[in-house]
Structure formats: structure tokens, C-alpha cells
Amino acid sequence: MQPGCGCFGEAFLDRDEGRYITFIMDPFQYVYVIRNSKQLEFHEFADKMASKTFDYPALSKGKFPDLKENLHRIYQYLQGKPLDIISDHMMKNLQDIFEWKCSQATDWETEKMYKFCCSVMFEASFVTLYGRVPAADGHKVISEIRDKFIKFDASFPYLAANIPIELLGATKKVRKELIHHFLLQNMTKWLGGSKVVQARQDIFEKYELLGDYDKAAHHFAFLWASVGNTIPATFWAMYYLLRHPEALAAVRDEIDHLLQSTGQKRGPTYNIHLTREQLDNLVYLESALNESLRMCSSSMNIRISQEDFVLKLEGNQEVGLRKGDWIALYPQILHMDPEVYEDPKEYKFDRYIENGKKKTTFYKAGRKLKYFLMPFGSGISMCPGRFLAMNEMKMFLFLLLAHFDVELAENKAVRLDNSRMGLGILLPDVDIAFRYKLRS
Numbered sequence: 001m002q003p004g005c006g007c008f009g010e011a012f013l014d015r016d017e018g019r020y021i022t023f024i025m026d027p028f029q030y031v032y033v034i035r036n037s038k039q040l041e042f043h044e045f046a047d048k049m050a051s052k053t054f055d056y057p058a059l060s061k062g063k064f065p066d067l068k069e070n071l072h073r074i075y076q077y078l079q080g081k082p083l084d085i086i087s088d089h090m091m092k093n094l095q096d097i098f099e100w101k102c103s104q105a106t107d108w109e110t111e112k113m114y115k116f117c118c119s120v121m122f123e124a125s126f127v128t129l130y131g132r133v134p135a136a137d138g139h140k141v142i143s144e145i146r147d148k149f150i151k152f153d154a155s156f157p158y159l160a161a162n163i164p165i166e167l168l169g170a171t172k173k174v175r176k177e178l179i180h181h182f183l184l185q186n187m188t189k190w191l192g193g194s195k196v197v198q199a200r201q202d203i204f205e206k207y208e209l210l211g212d213y214d215k216a217a218h219h220f221a222f223l224w225a226s227v228g229n230t231i232p233a234t235f236w237a238m239y240y241l242l243r244h245p246e247a248l249a250a251v252r253d254e255i256d257h258l259l260q261s262t263g264q265k266r267g268p269t270y271n272i273h274l275t276r277e278q279l280d281n282l283v284y285l286e287s288a289l290n291e292s293l294r295m296c297s298s299s300m301n302i303r304i305s306q307e308d309f310v311l312k313l314e315g316n317q318e319v320g321l322r323k324g325d326w327i328a329l330y331p332q333i334l335h336m337d338p339e340v341y342e343d344p345k346e347y348k349f350d351r352y353i354e355n356g357k358k359k360t361t362f363y364k365a366g367r368k369l370k371y372f373l374m375p376f377g378s379g380i381s382m383c384p385g386r387f388l389a390m391n392e393m394k395m396f397l398f399l400l401l402a403h404f405d406v407e408l409a410e411n412k413a414v415r416l417d418n419s420r421m422g423l424g425i426l427l428p429d430v431d432i433a434f435r436y437k438l439r440s
């Protein structure tokens with residue numbers, strides 16, 4: 001079949017390689033897709049793409065009974081009380097890194113911003129999730145893994161687009177080397193890792209048909225999920241704050257106020273502790289973060305029809321689906337809808353605040369929206385790491401602004417690089433220099 005495109009009421013119909021893709025454009029219809037998780041499946045599609053990208057055997061072939069369900073159960077370690085524990089570890093690891101940075105930054109230090117966010121967030125996330133080799137070269141091992149990760153990540157959009165890895169230069173070699181870091185004999189040397197990674201390891205051990213390399217490839221895939229989006233999202237949050245002095249001042253005020261009111265001292269040698277409630281109450285910080293997520297997230301939520309059926313939509317509309325057809329939600333359109341967000345291309349750090357509290361009511365055409373901000377996906381494919389991700393980014397910004405004076409060192413435009421459109425958080429098209437100095 002030739003590719004083609006047609007219009008379907010309020011949905012677009014796209015035809016690609018003989019398979020129809022219906023884009024649901026109207027956010028009031030999202031709920032009809034999201035709640036229909038029986039007929040509109042997601043995992044088979046994700047499994048196909050992830051197993052090819054990260055080089056492990058597909059789960060859906062029946063070879064590994066219940067593995068998918070068992071892995072999903074483990075996501076409980078990213079919520080509730082376990083979330084507090086892992087967030088505390090992340091805070092401690094971030095502080096160690098910032099303390100080290102502080103010892104270097106007695107006068108203005110200049111660095112590239114993306115590189116900075118990548119180095120801090122990668123190391124802190126890695127140590128929090130997987131632990132660290134206690135020997136002196138612990139930093140070195142993580143830096144090596146990070147550098148390979150960056151190379152692999154540059155090829156990620158091509159792999160996701162099904163380009164054979166053999167055509168992507170050194171990517172295959174780099175991926176193999178990365179996976180080798182996660183072989184059991186290497187992972188057992190890392191101390192102080194998280195429960196979620198330990199629980200995944202325990203589950204893999206129960207599957208005899210999973211080879212050592214396959215297990216390592218699963219660990220690598222989880223690493224990618226945990227930092228692949230968090231690093232660029234942290235970059236955008238920091239970049240927009242530095243571009244908007246009024247936003248930076250408001251967020252810094254909020255941070256200083258919290259430190260003061262909880263009797264905590266600012267400075268790299270003091271241990272800062274933030275409870276879940278305190279993190280949650282940083283409304284300016286959260287709003288600024290949400291605003292940058294609104295502007296830089298571009299994930300497509302895809303579902304695949306499991307049978308021929310008619311999907312009923314609001315207003316007596318319906319879409320006839322054949323088995324194997326795709327339905328796609330593309331929240332970036334909602335995020336940029338001027339009916340929902342006034343001047344959507346403008347960064348307004350307090351967009352998600354109303355009367356000093358979190359704003360959660362947004363309207364389109366006078367009607368209240370159930371979904372208005374969806375950087376973490378939806379329904380059955382919603383990101384299980386979303387609470388940790390928000391905490392991590394808040395803690396990064398908190399420590400950065402508590403310890404340092406920070407400003408841009410270059411005056412150039414940074415734009416979204418659209419090559420990851422549909423795949424998550426977009427990267428910047430160029431890196432930009434910034435300066436930081438210990439606050440007096």
C-alpha cells in the first residue's frame with residue numbers, strides 16, 4: 001500500500017506501510033483511548049522497539065512467562081515510601097557532586113550547560129540506581145560508561161526509526177561495550193545501589209533462558225530510561241531559568257525561604273535534607289519545571305488495536321480500527337495549543353501557579369481539561385519513574401541555586417533539535433556556556 005493521509009472527523013488518519021495510524025488531535029477524546037487498554041495495547045509495540053534497540057530477546061514471544069508483569073511489579077520501588085528512600089539517596093549523591101564542584105568554583109567557572117547537566121545527573125543517577133565501585137577509580141568507571149552512553153544516545157533516534165545498527169558506524173560496538181558493564185560479575189562490584197535494580201536482578205535470575213548478556217542488556221535499557229530523558233529535561237529547566245531573571249529570582253527566593261524556615265544552612269559543607277512534603281511545596285520551582293517540560297517534551301503515546309473494532313469517541317464520533325492499526329496521541333500539540341496555553345511559545349515560569357498554589361485547572365473552549373500536561377505519557381504506558389524524575393530535577397535545581405550564583409556566559413539562541421520528535425524530551429540543537437560561582 002502507498003503511504004497516504006486522510007481526515008477522520010476530529011482525528012487524522014495516516015497510512016504507513018499498509019498500517020493505518022489514527023492521530024487523535026482533540027484532547028477531550030484522549031480519555032477514550034487511554035481507558036481502553038484491553039483493545040488498545042501498548043506493550044507489544046514497546047517490547048519490539050526496546051528489544052531491538054537495547055539488544056535483548058523480545059519478551060512477548062512467550063519464552064519468558066510473566067517476565068513483563070514481574071518487571072512491572074517492581075515499579076512499586078519508585079513510589080510511596082521506597083520513593084522517599086531513593087530520593088534521599090539521590091539528594092546525597094547530588095550533594096557529593098556539588099560539594100566537589102564547589103571546591104573548584106571559588107571564582108567564576110565557565111562550563112557548557114548540557115555537558116554540566118549530563119555529567120552531574122548521569123553520575124548521581126547512576127550511583128543512586130546501580131551503586132559505585134568503592135575503589136578510587138569509581139568516578140572513572142562511571143565517566144567511561146557516561147561517554148559511551150552519550151555516543152549510543154546520539155544514535156537512539158535512528159535505532160528507534162528501525163535503521164539497522166550496522167549502518168550506524170560504531171554504535172553496535174559501543175552498545176556491546178555498554179552492555180558488558182552490566183554483566184553480573186561487574187555489577188556485583190558496585191556497592192550501595194537501589195532496591196529497584198536489585199529486585200530486577202533477582203527476577204532475571206529466575207529465568208534460565210535469559211543469558212548473561214540478555215540480563216545485562218535489560219539493565220542497560222533501564223539505565224537509558226532513567227537518564228535518557230532526565231538529562232535533557234534538566235538542561236531545559238536550567239536554561240529557561242537562566243534566560244529569565246525574574247523566574248530565577250522567584251525560584252531562588254523560594255529555595256532560600258525554605259532553607260531559612262527549616263533552619264538549614266546554605267553552603268556545600270552543610271547537609272541539606274528535603275522531605276517529600278517540602279519538595280512538593282516548592283510551587284515556583286515545580287511550576288518552572290513543568291513549564292520547561294511543556295515546551296521541550298515530544299513523546300508520542302502509541303496504542304495498537306488488538307482486534308477489528310469500533311472505537312467510540314465523544315459526540316457520537318467513532319473510528320473503525322482493524323487488528324494491528326495504530327492509534328496515536330501526540331501531547332505536544334496540546335502543550336502548544338494557544339486555546340489552552342496563552343502565548344504557548346513563551347516561557348512563563350508561573351503558568352502552573354494560581355493564587356500562590358499549584359494550578360491544575362486548564363480549559364479549552366471553556367471546558368475543563370482532564371489532561372493538560374503529559375510529558376510522562378498516559379495510562380498503561382505512563383512512565384513509572386515520573387515521581388523520581390521530578391524529585392531529581394527539583395533537587396538538582398535546588399542545590400545549584402542554593403550554592404551558586406549562575407548566569408549565561410553566551411548570548412546565543414538555543415533551539416529544540418527535532419530529530420527525537422515523538423520519542424521523549426527533545427535535545428538542544430547547540431550547547432551553551434554558563435558561569436557559576438559559590439554564593440557569598
Ligand code: HEM
Pocket residue numbers: 046222225226227229230233297299300301302375376377380381382383384385386388389424425
Ligand atoms: C524527565 C524525565 C522522564 C521523562 C520525560 C520520561 C518519560 C517517559 C515516557 C513518555 C515513557 C513512556 C514511553 C512510551 O510511551 O513508549 C516512559 C517510560 C519509562 N520510564 Fe520514564 N521518563 C523520565 C524519567 C524516568 C526515570 C527517572 C526513570 C527510572 C528511574 C524512568 C523509567 C521508565 C521506564 C522503566 C519506562 C518503561 C515503562 C514500561 O515498562 O512500560 N523514567 N518514560
